[in-house]
Amino acid sequence: MGGAGPHAAEALSALLDAQLAAADEQVVRAHLAGCPACAAELRQVEMARSWVRGLPPVDPPFGFYERLLDTPRRRRWAAASLAAAAAASVAFMGVLPAREAPVKPAVATLIRTHAVTASVDGDPVSQLATAGVPVSFRP
Amino acid sequence: MADDGIPTWEEVARTYGRFLYTVAYRLTGNDDDAQDLVQDVLLRVRRGLETYRPGSLEGWLSRITTNAFLDDVRRRRRRPLDALPDDPDRAVPPAIGADETSAAESISDEVQAALTHLPDEYRAAVVLCDVVGLSYEEIGEALGIPVGTVRSRIHRGRRQLREGLA
Secondary structure, three states, X not given: OOOOXXXXXXXXXXXXXXXXXXXXXXXXXXHHHOOHHHHHHHHHHHHHHHHHHOOOOOXXXXXXXXXXXXXXXXXXXXXXXXXXXXXXXXXXHHHOOOOOOOOOOOXXXXXXXXXXXXXXXXXXXXXXXXXXXXXXXXX | OOOOOOOOHHHHXXXXXXXXXXXXXXXXXXXXXXXXXXXXXXXXXXXXXXXXXXXXXXXXXXXXXXXXXXXXXXXXXXOHHHHOOOOOOOOOOOOOOOOOOOHHHHHHHHHHHXXXXXXXXXXXXXXXXXXXXXXXXXXXXXXXXXXXXXXXXXXXXXXXXXXXXX
């Protein structure tokens, strides 16, 4: 039983909170039965205790945690997608043939198509393009 | 949850966000300081600065929160100029007109104001006991003080609170 003087004092809150050893609890209860001052104090602290216990939960401002978590998470996601892209390109390169394969583009067809479209008047882009076609390639 | 059982800070925010904010608000008494405190707690969790012992996550988080709060209080005490709030109303929730809020909200505001006026160490013990629901032994461990001191702080805190609301 702690506290000042002959009164139960600080043991009163511990009594309310069921934090006293059985023997101490008996002593405090016996004291309370004959001490109006301690009985009154018990009622006072009991009231204060119930007020604090009755306080409701508090919600954070809207979006508080989202804002808090946003920046680092975005950074991590960016890092993760970079890593994934790197891994994907490595994997892609892995499936490519090791040696260069010969390609046969249909050059003649491409030139013919270009010459036809470039001959249409009125389109400045096409007109410019005709200047780049060597005469010897005309069909 | 990470492999070692320690929750990540995202998990803490997602699952215990409201609990954490409530403890921070009850300790600091206003939104600005509660937000700073929660941010500090999440940083401590993220940096792995706080030892996690399997058990009540609420107990672990409230221990971190209370210690972060008291660390900040002590830092301010060492720099007395910082102890003065910029705005005198900041430490106490602004008075709200009776027509703007319900009676229950008004009582909560008064109790919070009285709580905010308690000495910081008393408030920490009262919040851990009556808001979080820790035992005296757990509070002693959280604050690094003997159980007898916990008992005394809680009782004196409640008595002052009652006097403040008389």
